[in-house]
Amino acid sequence: MLKLESVKKVYCKHQDEVVALDTTTIEIARGEFAAIIGPSGSGKTTLLSMLGAMSAPSEGRILLDDVSIYDLPIEQRAEVRQNKIGFVFQTFNLVPYLTAIENVQVPMMLSQKFRTEQQERAEELLGTVGLQDRLHHKPSELSIGQQQRVALARMLANDPLIILADEPTGNLDPETRDQVLAFLRQFNEEGRTIIMVTHDLSAAECARRTLRLSEGRIQAGSDQNLLKTA
């Protein structure tokens, strides 16, 4: 489903070249739950942004359902993000001046769904994450855990097949963290592909596959060994 073919990402800063991700070839099948672990600066977020059609690789191709996403025009790449990819962020990235239900409606508004459809789907999704009584609360009126659940509902708005999660449990207390991981497992069981970048090794244990990034290189090995060396 998602395939990286000899992908390399190099950043140029003040005439210095920094290799964020060295030549990498991996394949992530439909329905997989993969965790990407590694120390800070190892290229995890770079890899995630490239998989999310947001940052073009310096070399190589990234194929989504056999289509090279960076060969698509910028508008079509935005459509891919709208319809096929859902993001979960460490700091939730909710729009602060919109209510919970409006935040969930944003992706549907971008994909030009009708207002009534947006409204019904957003209510349904917020109900799914247990926030049916917080529809009209702004993020600042919600707890951290509730904010992350709004972000999860927003991520599901356009029913994406791929979920890219950037440290989704990084800012959460243990109880909320368990809730979020349970939701991710549930989404994976529904058939969605999940790629989760995390520092949290116990969170990575939820994944069926673990990729370890170190100095821009993906290390091969068994999941348990990788987790031990992480």
Add this chain to the structure above:
Amino acid sequence: MTMGTIIWKEMKERPTALIASLLAIILSVTALVAIRNVTIFSEQEVAGKLDELGANVLILPEGVTLQDYYAADMHKETIPEEHVAELALAGLTGVEAITPKLCVPTKLDDRNVILTGILPQSEIQKMNAWSGGGMLFKKHEGCKAKINVADENLDAPDSLAERRALQHLNQSEVLLGSDFAASKGLKEGDQLQLLGETFEVLSVLPSTGTVDDSRVFAHLHTVQRLSGTGPVVNIIEVMGCCEDVANGLVGELQSLLPGTKVVTIANVVETQVSINRMMTNLSYLFLAILVAVGGASMASASFANVIERRREIGTLMALGATPRFVTQLFLAKAALLGLAGGISGYVLGSLIAVLLGPVFANVSVFPVPSLAIVAATVAVLVTLAASYFPARQASRLDPCLCFKEV
């Protein structure tokens, strides 16, 4: 949920930034609309005066300063009455009427009144006839207006109010201004005594809203005789058929009547015209200020807004917003602000013009709806232009910003 919801909610969230960027636009539009509004009505006032008075030429004694067209004869200096005959015999074309006047202050039952002596047109037409008919009272070549020369059948005494000339007036008759007649309870056919002589009221003139309303008009020669001034007048009014005539007459009259001052109505309203010109230039200046200050303020607020919302824009892009959507988001907000600023500025500017127009420009001012369109269009264009680069910058932001703490 629409783009409009995002724009509206974001503006409500940051009212201070909103007010700051709107204020410059509103103030500039207010000044622009207020000045333009007063100018429009002032120009209409001048045009109205010109229409009302026709293409008049005033012949005054040389030392007289003209302050007000209607009170131009209110001075003590005189010119010889023989100038009237010279004019009648000079063969001037396109002239509808020549009215010499002499003003004498007097009293009626302890009430001050100006007795104005005028010479009826029938007597001037006779002088012209003696010269063989000439070109006087005839249409000049290329005239765009219809010449309107009174004759015995058409001209009623009331025409003095409208045309400032009268066809017939006997030496024992007077015409009364409407205010004067009302204050004394006089009507047509009544008799009154002025300067020791009894006159019969030929007619009460309709109200004109000018100093003429409180005057009494009698035959010039009667006024000269009773006041003992001799054959002199204070002013000679020459009614041309159109402005071309008035302008052409000035040169001819000045050479014909040395020692007099020849003034056209255009000269009379020159001050008002120059004020209008100045106000028009001021409105251009405020337009420039609107573009410069309003635009700069809006651009600066838009750039600040883009920087403040980098993470939000990155997130929107991660969720599938296209660069075009992001550009539209900022430009639509700018257009909305421009529209609000333009309309608020129009309302405020109109209010100021209506309240202050009569005080400063001495004209009645009413709101001009078409200015709302101009104000809104200019304000929207300025805000759109000012927000174009910030909007473009926003659309080019790296969506990966959503992963960073910014």
